[in-house]
Amino acid sequence: xxxxxxxxxxxxxxxxxxxxxxxxxxxxxxxxxxxxxxxxxxxxxxxxxxxxxxxxxxxxxxxxxxxxxxxxxxxxxxxxxxxxxxxxxxxxxxxxxxxxxxxxxxxxxxxxxxxxxxxxxxxxxxxxxxxxxxxxxxxxxxxxxxxxxxxxxxxxxxxxxxxxxxxxxxxxxxxxxxxxxxxxxxxxxxxxxxxxxxxxxxxxxxxxxxxxxxxxxxxxxxxxxxxxxxxxxxxxxxxxxxxxxxxxxxxxxxxxxxxxxxxxxxxxxxxxxxxxxxxxxxxxxxxxxxxxxxxxxxxxxxxxxxxxxxxxxxxxxxxxxxxxxxxxxxxxxxxxxxxxxxxxxxxxxxxxxxxxxxxxxxxxxxxxxxxxxxxxxxxxxxxxxxxxxxxxxxxxxxxxxxxxxxxxxxxxxxxxxxxxxxxxxxxxxxxxxxxxxxxxxxxxxxxxxxxxxxxxxxxxxxxxxxxxxxxxxxxxxxxxxxxxxxxxxxxxxxxxxxxxxxxxx
Numbered sequence: 001x002x003x004x005x006x007x008x009x010x011x012x013x014x015x016x017x018x019x020x021x022x023x024x025x026x027x028x029x030x031x032x033x034x035x036x037x038x039x040x041x042x043x044x045x046x047x048x049x050x051x052x053x054x055x056x057x058x059x060x061x062x063x064x065x066x067x068x069x070x071x072x073x074x075x076x077x078x079x080x081x082x083x084x085x086x087x088x089x090x091x092x093x094x095x096x097x098x099x100x101x102x103x104x105x106x107x108x109x110x111x112x113x114x115x116x117x118x119x120x121x122x123x124x125x126x127x128x129x130x131x132x133x134x135x136x137x138x139x140x141x142x143x144x145x146x147x148x149x150x151x152x153x154x155x156x157x158x159x160x161x162x163x164x165x166x167x168x169x170x171x172x173x174x175x176x177x178x179x180x181x182x183x184x185x186x187x188x189x190x191x192x193x194x195x196x197x198x199x200x201x202x203x204x205x206x207x208x209x210x211x212x213x214x215x216x217x218x219x220x221x222x223x224x225x226x227x228x229x230x231x232x233x234x235x236x237x238x239x240x241x242x243x244x245x246x247x248x249x250x251x252x253x254x255x256x257x258x259x260x261x262x263x264x265x266x267x268x269x270x271x272x273x274x275x276x277x278x279x280x281x282x283x284x285x286x287x288x289x290x291x292x293x294x295x296x297x298x299x300x301x302x303x304x305x306x307x308x309x310x311x312x313x314x315x316x317x318x319x320x321x322x323x324x325x326x327x328x329x330x331x332x333x334x335x336x337x338x339x340x341x342x343x344x345x346x347x348x349x350x351x352x353x354x355x356x357x358x359x360x361x362x363x364x365x366x367x368x369x370x371x372x373x374x375x376x377x378x379x380x381x382x383x384x385x386x387x388x389x390x391x392x393x394x395x396x397x398x399x400x401x402x403x404x405x406x407x408x409x410x411x412x413x414x415x416x417x418x419x420x421x422x423x424x425x426x427x428x429x430x431x432x433x434x435x436x437x438x439x440x441x442x443x444x445x446x447x448x449x450x451x452x453x454x455x456x457x458x459x460x461x462x463x464x465x466x467x468x469x470x471x472x473x474x475x476x477x478x479x480x481x482x483x484x485x486x487x488x489x490x491x492x493x494x495x496x497x498x499x500x501x502x503x504x505x
Contacts, residue, residue: 012485028062031468079471098456105379113387121395128186140385148451160345166219177207224327233260244312255301263320278361350453395426435491
């Protein structure tokens with residue numbers, strides 16, 4: 001393994017050297033950084049041209065200029081832009097902005113796309129499968145700029161107007177309830193009698209919940225509360241156990257329920273005392289403690305086969321802690337929405353934050369969420385389609401293999417066949433897609449960033465390319481090229497972890 005990694009890293013260094021050299025030459029031939037000054041009518045035009053020439057070493061031939069730039073790269077200095085700004089600072093701001101946006105969107109798209117794709121494969125040729133296929137192709141075909149504009153109109157402008165009086169109309173309740181009933185009926189499947197029962201229960205339950213939310217004006221001042229929280233974490237304990245190990249594994253179920261009970265017991269202390277005065281460092285510490293404590297509970301309950309039990313306990317603990325954090329965020333929603341800077345229109349349409357907002361950790365978190373919401377949805381809708389189609393096709397191919405039929409003939413449960421045998425091998429081609437996508441996404445979603453006012457990597461690259469500014473372009477290329485190489489190396493290592501037949505040597 002170590003030999004393989006070293007060989008790949010050495011090869012990657014030579015690839016990056018060749019790629020950056022070629023890119024630098026192409027950038028130097030693509031435009032003239034002095035064109036703006038040559039056409040200027042400034043009385044000191046000659047002095048300005050001379051100053052920029054010295055600043056960017058334009059009097060040095062491009063091949064030799066590359067090595068001057070490379071020497072600065074080794075020193076950690078990416079040079080100066082045409083506007084006489086440090087490229088290091090420009091790159092730091094752009095990379096932070098893009099990672100904030102892209103990381104959230106990528107994680108949501110991967111989890112949602114793979115989950116829906118797997119369910120679609122397991123429900124092949126059903127109404128649910130056909131509907132998912134139609135929606136996936138629809139999203140894949142939509143132009144991102146059109147999606148972004150629609151989101152600003154309906155996801156922000158009209159939604160903000162509705163939040164002033166968040167009452168759900170009766171026709172909307174009926175329509176949403178019927179859609180929910182059809183969705184649950186399609187997901188659970190089975191005989192028609194069972195489907196109709198699921199449809200009726202889901203429709204009535206959805207209608208009751210929506211009616212309650214409308215009558216209590218819940219969206220104006222949302223909260224979860226101890227009763228709903230307790231029901232949710234107990235449901236999560238059973239659901240995670242069913243997915244992770246199966247409900248027959250009583251040790252995993254008992255560990256999950258113990259974590260759920262601990263979450264319920266800590267609800268009021270966390271909401272009223274521990275989470276007050278929160279800082280980012282303390283928040284990270286609480287996440288680590290959640291993993292450690294729930295892992296210890298899984299270890300205590302799990303002997304002799306502790307691995308699956310620990311995994312189940314940690315998953316339940318993360319979701320239980322996440323619900324408490326979500327409820328704490330909700331408790332500040334009304335104050336945030338009615339603050340002087342927001343003035344009752346909380347869903348943002350532009351920028352990464354509200355200038356001069358102030359507030360504590362939770363208010364700042366809500367502000368980040370409201371600014372991330374629309375651009376994240378725009379990226380997720382486009383990425384969701386490809387992940388859904390790839391995961392569906394990959395799982396269908398695996399499910400037709402001989403070893404799957406052998407596993408079923410041995411009497412293994414369908415959950416064990418899908419989760420332990422099929423899902424793991426189905427992830428191999430998806431890993432390749434994710435590795436390529438991460439490098440591309442960190443390169444910046446240019447259209448999305450432009451429409452929603454995010455000054456990220458895409459904007460940095462396009463703005464620099466427009467004026468033939470070489471140093472920001474090369475900084476962009478170094479980051480994206482390095483990430484592409486690193487994530488392809490990680491993909492190779494993941495292959496070996498998922499399939500023992502693959503030898504990295």
